[in-house]
Amino acid sequence: MQRNSLKALLMGCAICCGSIATAQAESISVWSRQTDESISVLKALTDAFTAESGITVETFNTGIDFEQRLARAAAGRTLPDIVLNDTTAMGQMRQMGILETIDASKIDGSQDVSASAWDGAKANDGKIYSVPISAQSFAMFIRKDWREKLGLPQPKTWEDVRKLAEAFTNKDPDGNGKADTFGMAIPGSTTRGYASWFMSSFIWQAGGDYVKQEGDGFVPTLNTKEVAEALTYMRGMICDKLAQPGAINATTGDTLPTFRSGQTGIFVSGPYHIPQLDAEPGKDVVEVVMMPAGPGGVASLAEGTSAYLLKSVKNVEAANKFLAFLISPKGQEIAMAQGSGKTPIVRLPVNNKVDVNKVRNDPRWMVFKETFDKYGHYMPAVPNWTAIRTVTGEGFNRILAQCDADVAKELEALNKQVAIELSGQDALSASQQ
Template identity: 25%
Template sequence: MNIKKQKGSYMQMKNKKVYAATLSFALLLMGSLTACTGNADNGKSSSENSANPASNNSAAEVPADPLGKQPQLTTLTRGVPLDPNQKYPDGQDVDDNAYTRMLKTNFNIEIKNAFTASNSGTDYHQKVDLGIATGEIPDYLTELTYTEYKAIVKAGLAMDISEVWEKYASTKTKEVYKSNQELFDSLVKEDGKMYAIPSSNPMPDFLSVMWVRQDWLDKLKLKAPTNLQELEAVAKAFVEQDPDGNGKADSVGLAGPSIDGKLYQDMTNSNFAYHFDQIFAAFNSFPGIWVKDSEGKAVYGSIVPETKTALQKLADMYKAGLISQGMLTSKTEELVSNNKAGLFFGPWWFPFGDLGNSWKNDKTANWQPYSLASGSDGIYLAKGGNAARTFTVISKDNKNPEAVIKMLNIYKDGLYKHVDPAEQKVLGDASFPMYQTFSMADGPAMVLKETSNYLEGKKTADEIHTYFQDFDAYTDDAFSKIIASKTEPFDNMSISGWDFSGAKADDFGTVWAFGVGLKPYVEGKFQFVNTLTYEQTKTMEKRWSNLSKLEYETFSKIIVGQAPISAFDEFVSKWKSQGGDQVTKEIQQSLDK
């Protein structure tokens, strides 16, 4: 498998600049789905069933104001994916809260919950599937999987929202879509017609970085590792040379996965910490996703020879004590929080988590983010992620589709502008009736880029505040906190170059994530390697759970020394015979369509 020769496998390389990123994975295709409906129009195409917003009397009467109040009370029904941990202010609940009251009072939009179900398991998706089967869905549905959204379109239940989107989506809303338009168009449009609103996850979330205790490096007179060989040397020094100076042999090199943690990111799980993706990438191995083999055919990245080589290296590192002992059976995140580990792989935003706890316990902890080059060319081959994880679909029977678009506009305008900030803080964003992740492709990275412009004297703070207020007020808040905490000299980005005294200590997570954690994305040299597809085939629905379990158990045992490297070959043989070969065949067939 030669990843570097795969056409379309990478995003454009970033070097010293931030670009509006676009995932370049193949167009997702779905196998034939059947649905029984009680709708007499079920046999017609979705375009025949779709309501035309331009000819809809209610929609046509509404002025094309993206944030305008509906001329008369507009009732929308929806399915509600409930978060079991959602909190509400006193006297409020999922049916009646500050958001629903604001929508009704200020925008003449009344929300009625057609059904509610937990989003922590399969309950919500089972109810969605039932609606598809019966041919009856609410006015709109959010947090749909790609398969669910396509099934709704196939059943003729989805509205073509092309015209209503163009007419009512605000400038801010459209800018988000445009920031990753090539991908989004490929997912939600058929024959030029738009059938869904995709979520938009920011691209920096998919660039896992190498977090290193810079203060430990400085004490031991070491440089940050730039390749795997140097990483091993640094991890060895952290273990053997008492970098925390407590006189005990209790420091750890690389923190591995926690209890039941993932060994690497895959098609369904990404944007987390304590994995080994960078080490796998050093061997051109990308387990957990679909890549191309030397003949250009789809192959599962976990079964290729390069993955076997990477597993052997990880087993050697674990045996040598360079990786935290007891990984997968102990809370390795505590090694970071308690300042016992000097290295781990994770997302840019981790200062909000364990890294932030590390700083609280030791104000001199100087965690800095780096990229680990995958080869001699200095480029980090980073496993990409799904920027459009969920979808919102508007029913063809919705009489006021513009009201759904307006709610998304309100969300992008800033919920804190429309409800009491104290209540908004309790409710959070996820309980808003039209919530979905909807960020500019490079959204978070723009904060660091503009901060650099300010620190270098290229722009004034007022200019940047105006810029951020125009497209995302949340980023403006991050910028404000960064410049409030930064001390001179402005080019000193170590922990000593910031003031976190008093109340500013509460802003550490925001400041360190946006002001420091994004450096590898903004300044680094990397290329994304994306899965060829996120499709779930028929055989995957039946066999993938068992195949994934086999993979996880085999790889885990190899790394911690409970199984020899030959177990990899046995795994590949079982994987193929127990459904893997059939899945691969189905994936290739879908890509060939």
């Protein structure tokens, strides 16, 4: 009898210990390309997931050298299970050989994600390599108090923006009697291809594009009058000193402080900066205006944040549960960080059941929503857009920095560089080879 009791006790302990071990194994690691302003939002998101699922989440975030850290982790075989990163980072991460394909049918709630968001998750081979969790477009933040003081209307066209930039630069809009204000904050740096990222909306507004799909590949299209017009227009802002000093070497991290401090009066960005700009210079003095119409009409870069499942994943079932939570209405609303004053992870929700207007109750967010729905342009689905953004960022920076450069000639040379890069990616149309 004692022997049977002891046996039962040992079996119970084994089952108990096995349950504990299983519980301990229910954990995932998530790396996120986020700035410190949104780390508390990520914590709120993972805490809610853990409370709901019992699965713990180990996180790491940085907004500075994320790509380099990923490369080092891949080399050292210390990669996480999931990465939250820009949608445009897909190609670069695919080339690193670290991405697992996504089976949307195994992720609860995937049918509620908008078709356009899923399209952004597809690579040029037609396969899905990420789960979209956020979308965004861009608009102009403008010093409303400056504009109204000078008696100018909200800008609707390139000409309107130019006139506003001239007035903000030359007519002392802050009334301090000093020539210390400038029209537009421009990030013209080559760092992470910022010059190309910034110029993209204006290129589409001009009616131009980077590449076009043709047959089995892509043809570079930077050597057109439309792209030349966009570069010439923005170069005029810099060369006529309507942009902040040092614009040619500025990143977005440099331009934001110029707008917040009252040095510049026009700032192109996404909705994620609303909380910061409400704090400084203040909600009452800043307005959000849709991107202007160029010769080709209204257009805006469309971007997003995606969750990537890595080949290093140890617990696919747990990882899929986290991916499902990210796109669920609850996860989306937590990541939108409504009322927290923090930078949100989810800007525009990808879940069709989440009403951005109801959550935000702020008409400024609807400017971004309408822009995304009507005028948003995702970057072309080439195998590695990051590499092309780097090449074009350097080329655009060179054009913007030389006030007497032959723009058409520079773009012809840049077009050939893009063709070489596409060829290296086996993505150049056969007609160009």
